Amino acid sequence: MIVVTNTIKVKKGHGETVAQRFQSSKGIEQSPGFVRMEVLFTENLEEHDELKVSTTWTDKASFEGWVNSDSFRQAHAHRGGQASGTADGKPQESVMLGSQLSTHRVLVSRQAVE
Ligand code: HEM
DSSP states (O other): OEEEEEEEEEOTTOHHHHHHTTTSOOSGGGSTTEEEEEEEEOOSOSSOEEEEEEEEESSHHHHHHHHTSHHHHHHTTTTTSGGGOOTTSOOOOOOEEEEEEEEEEOOOOOOOOO
16 A cells, blocks of 8 residues: 655645645545545644645555546646635635655554444
């Protein structure tokens, strides 16, 4: 199994709002080899807010398949927030400050017993 995380830096105070956009699925569950996804809010940062989007896959090829799929493209069509605009129609300044991808091999995994 592999865990691929995308760490998204956003302006202070905007983390929870950006996280809400992940509540409605854009279809990742249908992707072959997908195991689970979590959106993590990093606590105790001073300068900015940070979300880690953690995705677990059976193997690397499954993750790459999703990244190259229409599902991924659709989920990221408005990733910066610029396209959303404001009530008066002016483009909105993005709250996104950057993002970084990390890939991890799962070496040990345990789960609570039922
Ligand atoms: C510049 C890089 C990226 C940014 C700023 C970004 C940001 C976002 C945002 C804001 C959404 C919510 C979509 C919406 O509001 O419609 C989203 C969806 C998502 N992103 Fe990214 N993303 C980036 C790249 C990636 C990468 C490389 C991954 C791989 C781990 C990833 C994982 C996800 C997942 C799992 C979803 C939800 C998909 C679903 O529900 O089907 N993102 N991303």
